[in-house]
Amino acid sequence: MSDLPPSPGTPRTPVSTPDAVLAAATEQVETALASPALCPVIRTFFDEDTFTATHVVHDPETKKAAIIDSVLNYEASSGRTKHGSAQMVVDYIRKTGLEVEWQLETHAHADHLSAAPWLQQQLGGKLAIGAGITRVQDVFGKIFNAGTEFARDGSQFDHLFHDGDTFSVGTIPAIALHVPGHTPADMAFVIGDAAFIGDTLFMPDYGTARADFPGGDARALFHSIRRLLSLPALTRLYLCHDYKAPGRDTFAWETTVGAEREGNVHVHNGIAEDDFVAMRSARDKTLSLPTLIMPSVQVNMRAGHMPEAEENGVSYIKVPVNTL
Ligand SMILES: [Fe+2]
Secondary structure, eight states: OTTSOOOTTOOOOOOOSHHHHHHHHHHHHHHHHTOGGGSOEEEEEEETTTTEEEEEEEOTTTOEEEEESOOBEEETTTTEEEOHHHHHHHHHHHHHTOEEEEEEOSSOOSSSBOOHHHHHHHHOOEEEEETTHHHHHHHHHHHTTOOTTSOSSSTTSSEEEOTTOEEEETTEEEEEEEOOSSSTTOEEEEETTEEEOOSSBOOTTTOBOOOOSTTOOHHHHHHHHHHHTTSOTTOEEEOSBOOOOTTOOSOOOEEEHHHHHHHOTTTOTTOOHHHHHHHHHHHHHTOOOOTTHHHHHHHHTTTTOOOOOOTTSOOOOOOOTTTO
């Protein structure tokens, strides 16, 4: 049995060092760029309330798909959730005849709630995030004084990715890269010739993600970004957010490694690490916390599930006073 090839979507043995992982990702992208059948079809749904891009990635040959960074609509004033944004993803997947293999999270988001558990109910797929989620669970478990029933071992997810883990979407090969900085657990997923890079880089005219959340690190973010920018210039990059840079009227979420290397306003080629760290740290001091950070973190550290209901059957979101 042991010499059977892994079934599609089954994580395989990781390659070892960060350099070897980058070399494997580079080879994967180059192979895909030379072979259109290995380039996935990508459809993006943009949630304007949270400025979040949800990507549906599929292999046109097998129609197997992955959903990356979904959004559960949440109205803070009433505490009500809605499924409008996620329903658009469901409608598209059903209309296109796709079969979902993966529900991927690039990280535990602090600005929107994940719809992954609801999408999983509708469409299936394994729910996965970076293995560093255990650190995030530890930090926020303490901040929100979650009880012992809240496991800090990532067991709420179906799979935890480490740097260099390979997987596939249908017949398209994929590799997970650990890109910490915004949070300690951020992952980028390189699928064929396309990299889904979460909160690292934004569009070249907007810059980079903040690095001041608990566990964030501007220096680590710089190294993660330089690693992503070492991929081939034609690698397609898909972002998690866009906020329209000054002078730009439309939302955008797709660029390339080459465009970021040449034009990213925070980290184009030639920007030194110390200068980036100084800029990033100064800018982060001016930013207020995201509107939905309280519900987002408490829900997303539980893989998109609400906190356990209290004895009256109701789930509550806590606000720690004078803490964050
Ligand atoms: Fe984020």
